[in-house]
Structures are given as structure tokens and as C-alpha cells.
Amino acid sequence: MIWKRQIPILIVTIVGLLTLFGWFIDEPTVESFVNDDATQWYDILASFAIFLGALNLMKMQINKIIKKKPGWIYSIIAILGFIFAITAGFFIKGVEGVEWGAHVTTDGTLFKWMFDFVFTPLSATMFSLLAFFVASAAYRSFRIRNFEASLLLVSGIIIMIGRVPVGGIISSWFVMYILVLALGIGLNIRFKNKMITLAVVGGGILAVTTAGMLSGWPLDQPSIFYLPVLQDWIYFYPNVAGTRAIMIGIGLGIFATSIRYILGIEKSYIGE
Amino acid sequence: MKDKQFWLYSGGFLLLLLVYWLGGHPYFKAERFVMFAAILLMAGTLIYYIRAANRHEEFYLRPIPGLKAVEEAVGRSTEMGKPVLYVPGIMDMDQVETVAGVIVLGHVAKMTARYETSLNVPVSRSIVMKAAREACRESYMVEGHPDMFHDDMVHYITDDQFAYAAGVNGIMIREKPAAVLYMGKFYAESLILAETGNSIGAIQIAGTASQAQIPFFVTACDYTLIGEEFFAASAYLSQKPELIGGVKGQDMIKAGIITIIFIAVFLRFINDVWGIGPDILQILTVQ
Numbered sequence: 001m002i003w004k005r006q007i008p009i010l011i012v013t014i015v016g017l018l019t020l021f022g023w024f025i026d027e028p029t030v031e032s033f034v035n036d037d038a039t040q041w042y043d044i045l046a047s048f049a050i051f052l053g054a055l056n057l058m059k060m061q062i063n064k065i066i067k068k069k070p071g072w073i074y075s076i077i078a079i080l081g082f083i084f085a086i087t088a089g090f091f092i093k094g095v096e097g098v099e100w101g102a103h104v105t106t107d108g109t110l111f112k113w114m115f116d117f118v119f120t121p122l123s124a125t126m127f128s129l130l131a132f133f134v135a136s137a138a139y140r141s142f143r144i145r146n147f148e149a150s151l152l153l154v155s156g157i158i159i160m161i162g163r164v165p166v167g168g169i170i171s172s173w174f175v176m177y178i179l180v181l182a183l184g185i186g187l188n189i190r191f192k193n194k195m196i197t198l199a200v201v202g203g204g205i206l207a208v209t210t211a212g213m214l215s216g217w218p219l220d221q222p223s224i225f226y227l228p229v230l231q232d233w234i235y236f237y238p239n240v241a242g243t244r245a246i247m248i249g250i251g252l253g254i255f256a257t258s259i260r261y262i263l264g265i266e267k268s269y270i271g272e
Numbered sequence: 273m274k275d276k277q278f279w280l281y282s283g284g285f286l287l288l289l290l291v292y293w294l295g296g297h298p299y300f301k302a303e304r305f306v307m308f309a310a311i312l313l314m315a316g317t318l319i320y321y322i323r324a325a326n327r328h329e330e331f332y333l334r335p336i337p338g339l340k341a342v343e344e345a346v347g348r349s350t351e352m353g354k355p356v357l358y359v360p361g362i363m364d365m366d367q368v369e370t371v372a373g374v375i376v377l378g379h380v381a382k383m384t385a386r387y388e389t390s391l392n393v394p395v396s397r398s399i400v401m402k403a404a405r406e407a408c409r410e411s412y413m414v415e416g417h418p419d420m421f422h423d424d425m426v427h428y429i430t431d432d433q434f435a436y437a438a439g440v441n442g443i444m445i446r447e448k449p450a451a452v453l454y455m456g457k458f459y460a461e462s463l464i465l466a467e468t469g470n471s472i473g474a475i476q477i478a479g480t481a482s483q484a485q486i487p488f489f490v491t492a493c494d495y496t497l498i499g500e501e502f503f504a505a506s507a508y509l510s511q512k513p514e515l516i517g518g519v520k521g522q523d524m525i526k527a528g529i530i531t532i533i534f535i536a537v538f539l540r541f542i543n544d545v546w547g548i549g550p551d552i553l554q555i556l557t558v559q
Contacts, residue, residue: 020311023301023304024300024301024304024307024308025299025300025301026299026300026301027299039366042364042366045399046364046397046398046399049397049398049399049402050398050431051398052398052401052402052428053397053398053401053428053431054428056398056401056427056428057427057428057429057430059424060424060427060428063424070446071442071446074442122434122435122438123432123433123434123435126434126435126437126438126461126464127434127460129464130460130463130464133463133464133467134463136467137463137467137488137491137492138491140491140492141487141490141491243483246483246486246498246499247483247499248526248529249498249499249500249526250481250483250499250500250503252500252522252525252526252529253481253499253500253502253503253504253522254368254369254481254503255314256318256503256518256519256521256522256525257368257371257372257503258368259314259315259318259518260318260515260518261371263319265322265514265515265518266375266506266515266518268374268375268378268379268407268506268510
């Protein structure tokens with residue numbers, strides 16, 4: 001039990017404290033441990049652990065083929081791909097005169113061919129799926145269901161239009177007219193009184209038109225209604241405020257969790 | 273440790289620090305003192321509340337819908353006779369989020385063991401595979417179902433981001449799990465995974481501290497644990513007093529940070545306008 005409980009906790013505590021307080025210690029050995037050695041140790045351990053992963057992957061795929069589980073045909077491709085990658089990486093370079101090790105980045109070698117013409121296109125295919133998923137996700141989140149969703153929709157539209165060239169040629173006066181009409185819709189929903197709606201919309205249009213005529217309809221004035229400026233404001237103020245609030249929470253969560261591990265309060269990671 | 277002992281040791285430690293500081297603090301990076309003091313203060317606050325919780329002081333933990341829904345999701349899988357799919361992110365155990373994900377997995381594994389529901393955990397790192405396997409094995413043993421645990425319920429797919437996403441998507445499409453849980457560190461693959469999960473009609477719960485991925489999860493999942501909620505998951509699911517005390521301590525630190533923000537804004541304002549007081553920005557900037 002001591003090997004599975006106390007020793008791991010002791011290692012976590014010692015290494016955790018050393019890494020945490022090593023940042024404040026002005027001593028080259030400690031600094032080098034915190035900045036380089038500790039991460040290199042981890043990388044070395046992780047490199048050895050990859051064998052475990054590879055073996056597990058092969059075991060799973062072979063089992064799937066033997067038991068003819070659904071989709072077993074793909075397992076054959078997975079195993080063939082694995083064997084091919086190992087062969088191209090360790091046994092057949094495909095080109096003479098290239099050093100082992102350098103062959104993974106040299107053009108014309110079997111490994112580089114596999115990387116450029118099999119791996120990269122497959123990864124790019126998966127990545128490109130994001131475009132379609134973003135569209136479907138945006139459609140779902142922009143559906144008007146409540147006040148928050150409406151706010152998100154309006155902010156999203158302002159950000160999207162304000163960030164493209166056409167946003168720069170939309171006059172702030174046009175936006176003001178839209179706002180007057182939106183205000184009219186809001187009041188009509190709230191009070192259901194045609195006279196109030198007419199008075200507000202009529203008064204608003206008259207006020208905007210008068211102000212525009214007096215000022216000569218400048219495209220970007222008043223700047224608060226100019227879309228590129230408005231989107232900048234949304235992006236740099238309300239958005240940053242929300243983001244930072246989440247960031248503070250995340251930072252605190254990470255700190256508290258780390259302290260719990262270092263002090264041995266949280267022991268779930270060793271299954272306790 | 274008893275209260276008297278605790279305060280004695282803490283006082284002794286602080287006294288030693290004071291003596292060290294007055295003695296010229298050799299080997300200490302003095303320009304990082306503010307950060308050092310902040311760490312001590314925050315750690316002290318956490319320890320204080322953890323001890324208070326251990327003394328059976330009651331702390332209110334606000335209901336987090338996403339965590340309440342975990343049991344509901346496992347229950348739904350049981351009713352439908354379908355597996356629970358748990359995705360612990362794509363990063364290694366050197367990321368706190370992955371560790372937090374593995375911890376939550378331990379709790380989820382307890383539920384699946386209790387309900388006798390099958391659990392599938394595809395991972396993208398070998399070390400995570402070992403850690404997740406241990407967490408699941410222990411959970412099944414604790415619940416009295418060691419026979420139900422098998423090594424292959426936690427299996428490795430690949431280290432590569434999009435290949436992993438493709439592998440997990442394949443599992444979703446083939447096995448049609450009734451519940452999918454994403455708990456860990458995610459990057460661009462988050463939306464690919466969550467939208468596929470959405471398309472098969474699974475109940476989806478996500479928890480991550482990857483800020484850029486939170487909107488994607490909010491859009492595509494039924495429940496999302498945002499940032500700190502994810503780190504509080506272990507406390508919430510285990511209901512252990514020492515962990516709940518830690519969450520309370522975290523909240524108190526947050527209150528302290530908000531106060532510091534207000535004071536700092538005020539000090540910065542008077543320093544900028546009238547040149548009175550210290551340059552708080554200089555003091556608080558991490559050197």
C-alpha cells in the first residue's frame with residue numbers, strides 16, 4: 001500500500017513544492033530544474049509510455065478483427081497504417097544517402113511522402129469539417145429564444161459586419177435609423193399602443209434626419225454608431241471583461257487544485 | 273493536526289521567513305516578493321477553510337446544473353442500455369485540466385459501476401491511459417464490482433489531435449452512446465466532437481478551462497462546466513468536507529481579488545491624475 005499511496009503523494013508534494021517555490025529561488029541548479037529538467041524528465045517518461053499506447057492500440061484493433069466487431073474492416077486499415085509508419089520510420093528510408101533521423105523531414109523519403117500525402121490531407125480534412133460545424137453551431141446559438149440569445153445575435157451581427165470591408169461603408173446614420181425602428185418594435189411589444197409607437201418612431205426619425213442634415217451626414221459620426229468602432233468597443237470592453245472574469249476563475253481553480261495535490265488533500269488521482 | 277499545533281507551526285514558519293528576510297534573504301528573487309506573498313496568502317486561506325470544513329463547519333455549495341446532470345446522464349444510459357463515453361481531453365497529465373478530468377472520471381466510473389452501465393474512455397496519451405485506468409479500477413473496486421472492470425474500457429487511440437477526433441467520432445457514430453462527457457483540455461477538435469455527439473442525440477456534458485473552447489461547448493452541449501466549476505467538480509461529486517472547504521477558500525480568495533481590483537483601480541486613478549501614492553501597476557506586475 002505504501003508504494004501505491006504514500007510514495008506517490010510524497011513525490012507529488014516534493015516535486016510540486018520545488019516547482020512552485022523554485023520560481024522564487026535565485027540558484028542556477030534549482031532554476032535549471034524548474035525550467036528545463038523537470039519538463040525533460042516528463043518528456044522522457046512520456047516517450048517510453050508511448051509503447052504502452054501503441055501496444056494497447058494494436059491489441060484493441062486485433063481483438064476487433066478477431067471478434068468481427070462492428071467496423072472491424074477499419075481496424076485492418078489501422079493496423080496496416082501502423083505497420084507502414086513503423087516500416088517507413090525505422091526500416092525503409094526510400095532514398096539512399098539520407099541519414100537516419102533526417103529522413104523524416106527530407107523530401108522524397110517514404111516517411112516524408114506518407115506525412116505529406118496521407119497524414120496531412122487526412123488531418124486537413126478533419127480540420128476543414130470545422131467550417132461546417134461552426135455554421136451549424138452558429139445557427140443553433142443565434143436562434144432567438146430569449147433576451148440573452150437576442151443579445152448574442154445582435155452582438156454577433158455587429159462584430160461580423162464591423163470586421164468586413166462592407167461594414168466600413170455603412171453609415172452610422174443608417175444604424176441610427178435601424179435603432180429607432182428597433183426601439184419602436186420594443187415599445188410596441190411592451191405597451192401595445194400605436195400612438196406611443198408612432199410618436200417615438202416619428203420623433204426619432206425626425207431627430208436623426210435633422211441632426212444628419214445639420215452635420216452633413218458624415219459616414220463615421222457619431223462614432224459610437226459606426227459599425228467598425230462599435231464592434232471594436234464590443235470586442236475590447238464587454239468581451240474582455242467577461243473573458244477576464246472567466247480567466248480569474250480558471251486561474252484560481254488551477255491554483256486551488258494544485259495546492260490540494262501538493263498538500264495531499266486531493267488523492268483521487270491515485271484512485272483514493 | 274490540532275488547532276493549537278497548526279497555529280504554532282504556521283507562526284513558526286512565518287517567524288522563520290521574517291528572520292530570513294531580515295537576514296538579507298540570500299538566494300531569494302526579491303523582485304518576485306509580491307507574487308510570493310500572494311501565493312502564501314492564498315494557500316493560507318485555502319488551508320484555513322479546509323481545516324474549518326474538517327471541523328464540520330457547514331459550507332453552502334451552490335447547485336451546479338452540469339454536475340447534477342452527470343448522474344442523470346449515467347442513469348439515462350442505463351435505461352437505454354447504451355454506453356457512457358468519457359473524453360478526458362487531448363493533453364497529457366502535465367496539464368491540471370487533464371488531471372481534473374481523470375479525477376471526475378473516477379466519480380463517473382463509480383456511477384457506471386453502481387448502475388452496471390458500460391463505460392468507454394478513449395484517450396490520446398499513454399500516461400493518461402494508465403492514470404485513467406487506475407482511477408476506473410479503484411472506482412469499480414470501491415463500488416464492489418471489480419469483475420465489471422476491464423482494462424480495455426480505457427483505451428489509447430492516438431496522440432494526434434485530429435486523428436483522435438476522427439477516432440472518437442467513429443466510436444460515437446458506431447456505438448451511439450447515450451451520454452457523452454468531455455472533461456479536460458481541448459483545442460479545435462472540441463466542436464467536431466461536440467457537434468457529432470449532438471447529431472447522435474446523446475446527452476452531453478462538458479467541462480474545460482480551455483477558454484476558447486467554452487463557447488463551442490456551450491453551443492453544442494446540454495451542460496457546460498465553465499472554468500472554475502470544472503475544478504470544483506471533484507468536491508461537488510465526492511462531497512468530501514476537505515474538498516468543499518477548498519472551494520469555499522477559493523471563493524474567499526476571489527472576493528479578495530475583486531477588492532484588490534477596486535483598490536488598484538482607485539490607486540491607479542489618483543496616481544495617474546494627481547501623482548499621489550505608489551504606482552500600483554508596477555507593484556502588481558509579475559516580474
